[in-house]
Amino acid sequence: GQQLNQSPQSMFIQEGEDVSMNCTSSSIFNTWLWYKQDPGEGPVLLIALYKAGELTSNGRLTAQFGITRKDSFLNISASIPSDVGIYFCAGFNTGKLIFGQGTTLQVKP
C-alpha cells in the first residue's frame, strides 16, 4: 500500500535554530498536509499544499509540495520552545489521507 517515509524521526535543537523535515513516497499525492500534535491532543493543521511546486508560508513555517508530487518538506525558522511537539506529514490520494510516522521536535531554551 501507499506509505510515507518521514524524516528525521526526532530532533533535539537549540532555541533559535532552523528546523527542516521531509516526507517522501514512491506514490504520487495530489495534496500534502502538515500537522502538529501536542501530547494528548488532536493534530492541528499547519499548512496545506495542493499544487506541485507550491511553496506556502505560515508565519515561521514554510512548506513545499515537491515537483514530482512524491515529496514535501517543512521548515521552521528561528525555533522557540512552544514549537515542541510531533509534526506529521500527510498525503492525500485515491480517497485516503496517509500519514507519515511523525517527527518529534524538542527545543532546548
Add this chain to the structure above:
Amino acid sequence: DSGVTQTPKHLITATGQRVTLRCSPRSGDLSVYWYQQSLDQGLQFLIQYYNGEERAKGNILERFSAQQFPDLHSELNLSSLELGDSALYFCASSKILAGAGDTQYFGPGTRLTVL
C-alpha cells in the same frame, strides 16, 4: 479550536465491553473521518462518511462500525473490546470541495483505555 468536537474525552472500560464514541464535524463540513492512534502504529485511517454514506474504508476491524446521522454527527462503535484496542481515537472533518483537496481538521480525540 478546530471546530470538531468529540465526546467523551476519556473512556475506561473492560475487555469484552462495547463503547460508542461521538463526533460532531465543523459547521458546513459533510465528511467525517475516524482514525486510531496507538503508540506503535501512528495515525491509522479507519473509515470515512460523506453526507451520511460510507465513502472509504481503511484498516477497520469487523468489531468496529460507524455511522453518520442526518445532522452529520458520527458515532464510532467498538465492540468485544480487547486490550489492544486501547488508543486515542480521532475524528476529523472536511468539506471535500472539488479542486480543494482534502483538508481535514481534527477533533481533540477520545482516549480509550481497555482494562
